[in-house]
Amino acid sequence: MNKNWWKILSFILLVYTIVGGFLLDIPHLPILNESIRNLYFHVAMWFAMMILFGVSIVYSIKYLAGAKYRNDIFAKNFAAMGSFMGILGYTTGFIWANYTWISDQNQSLSGILKEPKLIGAAIALLIYGAYFVLRGSFTDMDKRARVSAVYNIFAFAMLFPSIWIIPRLVGSLHPGGQGGAGGNPALNFKDIDSRLRMVFYPAVIGWTLLAVWIATLKIRIQLIKDKTLLNA
C-alpha cells in the first residue's frame, strides 16, 4: 500500500467536511442558527491541537527514555504545529463569539472575556509558548532537549485541567459548563446531534491528519539540516 494513503485520506475527509459541513442538514437552534457548522472547523482545531500535543508528549517521553536527538525534533515540531492549531482555534472562536454571544445575546465584551474556557485556553497556549521560550534559552543541545522534554510533560499535564476541568467546575458559555445544559458533551451521546456527529468526527480526523502532515514536513526539514548531528 502507498505509504502516503493517509495524506489522501486527509484530503478526502476535508473535502467531505467542507461539502457536507456546508450543505448537510443541521439542528435548528436559536442564536446559533447556521453558525453551528463552526463545530466542524473551530472545535476540530482544538481536537487537532490536543492530539498533536499528545503525540508531542509521547516523543518527549521517548527522548527521556533513550536520549535520541531525533525524538526531540519530533516532540518540538508536533508541539509547534499543535500550538498553531490552538491559535487558529482561538481566532475562529473570537469570530464565532462575536456573532453569537456578543451581538445576538447582548453580552458585554468584559462578560465574554471572563469566560473560563477562554482564560483556560489562553493559559494552556501560554504554557506551550513558554516551552518554546525555554527551548530557545539553551545553547547546549542535550540540556535543551532534556529540560524541554520534562517541561513538555508538565505542559501537557496542565492542558487538561485548564481547558476541560476548570471550565466544567465553574459556569461556562461553552457546552458542558455549570449553568448550561450540564453533563459532559464529549461522553454524553445524547448531547451532540447525530447529524452533527456525521461530519464532526471525519472533520476532526481530516484536520488532525493535515496538521500531522505539515508537522512531518517540518520534521523532515530539520532532520536534513541536522543530518551530521544525527549520524554522529
Next chain:
Amino acid sequence: MHKISAYLLRSFLLIISFAICSISHAQQRVEMADAMRANGKIYVVVTVCVTILVGLFLYVFSIDRKLSKIEKDSASQ
C-alpha cells in the same frame, strides 16, 4: 514531436469551442436557476472553499515531493 503538438493544439481548440458553446448556452437561458445559484448561492461558497482546499493540498503536496527529492539526494551523498 510535431504530431504531438498538433494533437495538443487540436484538443485545446476543442475545449475552447466547448467552453464558448457552454457560455452562449447559459446566456440564452438567463432565467434558468442553475445549481450554483440555488439556496442563496451557498454552493458558490462551497466551491470556493473546496478550491482553496485543493490549492492548499497541492501546495503542501509539492513541498512534500520537493522534500523527498532533497532527502534522496542527501542520502546518496
